[in-house]
Amino acid sequence: MRTPFNRSVTLIDTGGKVGFKRPKWQQGPKIYQASRLSINYLKSIGISKIDTICISHQDSDHCGDLPAFIKEMQIKRILIPMGMQENPNFIKRLAGKSPKTLLLPVNDESRIADLPLTVYHPYLPGKGENHDSEVLGGRLGGLNWLFTGDLDRSGELETLQRHPGLKTDVIKVGHHGSRTASDPSFISHICPQIALISAGRNNRYHHPNIETLETLRKAGVKILNTQQMGMVRYIYQNNTGHFESILECHKGKNR
Template sequence: VKNIMSLISEAVLITLAAQILTLPLLIAYFEQLSLISLLANALVLPAQPGVMTWGGLATLVGLISPALAQPFAWVAWLLLAYTTTLVRALATVPYAAVPIQLSLGAVLLIYALIGLLTWFAKQEASWRGHTLEQLRKNLTQRAALTSSVAFLALTTAWGSSQPDGQLHVAFLNVGQGDAIFIQTPTGRQVLVDGGFYPSVLNDQLGRQMPFWDRAIDLVVATHPDADHVSGLVGVFERYRVERLLTDGSGVGESPIYDEVLLAAEGDKTAVFPVHAGEIIHIDDGVDLHILHPGDQRDAESRNENSVSVRLVYGQFSLLLTGDAEGKAEQAMLRSGLPLQSLVFKAGHHGSRTSSSADFLAAVQPQIVIISAGTGNSFGHPHPETLQRLAAIGATVLRTDELGTIEFISDGVGYRIQAYR
């Protein structure tokens, strides 16, 4: 028994050491910290030698006789099934991972500290004892220094996350879907749609918001399609949302939309259907002009009822139309409301039935964003749409090619950055 416990303890220590050494790199790359990885590894680790042993035997025996190899393969499969089932179950635990960002400098500092501690631990016991005794004599000074360093680190982290006085609009890379995150110059936050996957959206929001921020001022659900609202379920579970704007759809429009409304109710979020002509004041000088839907709702297509908004901040303007197609675009043209915008997110992911020539002529965009998934099965964006955009001389930027696309504006000029 002692030998078994010794082997288990050694395995756990080796795993723990490996996790500690790779943790800074994992956080820097994935921008999240797993709070459940130690438990997961402790439960999964005992099965892995069996997977390798039985899997290796199955491979070797299979070279001679596939039939004889099957019993070995079945044992390996059972161990793998245990592993994958456990991992999937642990992945559903709330707050199993928290978003966090580390700069290159922070990663280097952490590894320097690990190296220093390792070097210190390997010194002679007498030398360590003498050093520790010297440190004890300066406990007060050490405590004061440690507190000062911790305060400086926290202050720096907090300061770097504060609003920079500019408007930020990020077209998030959520695959085949829409999700646009907006932060005003004073830090007010708006999310328009949420894409299809809650985990993907949470990851993207974690890159835009500091890990301690758990509030979003306004969420806009343009219409009940899953590729626009599925991700919002996770938003209401993770963040406190003040207001939700909708196209007026109610319970029963779609199962996933029902979940969104239920989550909003549980979060005590105020829900408001919007109407063309309304203006939502987001912040000083930052307004959302509602262009659609109007009085008439389309009973045949949810896309045609998509909430369409024009964001205005000084000389910077942005038009978002959800999945609006021909009928909705014609309704906006007839409304007489201002449509001209510097930036336009192509309707319905660049489909052929959206972004008509007449509508583009009215919007006159200089830059068009297309939010679509890489190699999607819908053929978005459609070649005809790309031809229409080329005909007006617009610059086309695509999330499937560039990843997240962010505009930063002071209300006069703007700059663009893209990242994955």
């Protein structure tokens, strides 16, 4: 998320490969996808400094490439779910962090200056597992946005209990569209118009789940899925904007 002239740049999660145990002889040098993809893209649009990186939870597909950002970008602060600062597996990812980069554990009572987002979850300290995921919401470009990490259904409903007025226009669908998230009661309560689903093609987990897609369709939510659209971005000026697919843009140029 960036405001005009890059006055504020906020990144939610870094991406990264899911790690599977392999014998040492199969392990090569650590290669971060972010170096050639997201970091390369950010630099191409003039971003070399990030004000805030919000890490939703400990899973490697959400924060595995954090070391690459620490090495290649200037970072003012890193927000994590409260309690994850005690997780040794996560702390390893902070190796090389500049002393000037603040590490801030947060819960839903935290108020972070100059952050264009509100923290709605967690409310209890945890290890940074799925059910500890940060839930973040904010308003940009005339739309309300909600990001839920890999929060499970029970966590979604608990969030509503603590924040009963929570509504959104756009939801980044929890857990890549897994059936463990997107409880029908949660979706009907927050009333999204658009759902963003981030999931790789032919992924081994078969995300997004058919049940989740059906929940969204029954609620009349428009689905934007990276499997079909590639990278999706929202370009705005003042209080209006539009979504576009980078894949569709390239197709249009080649016609």
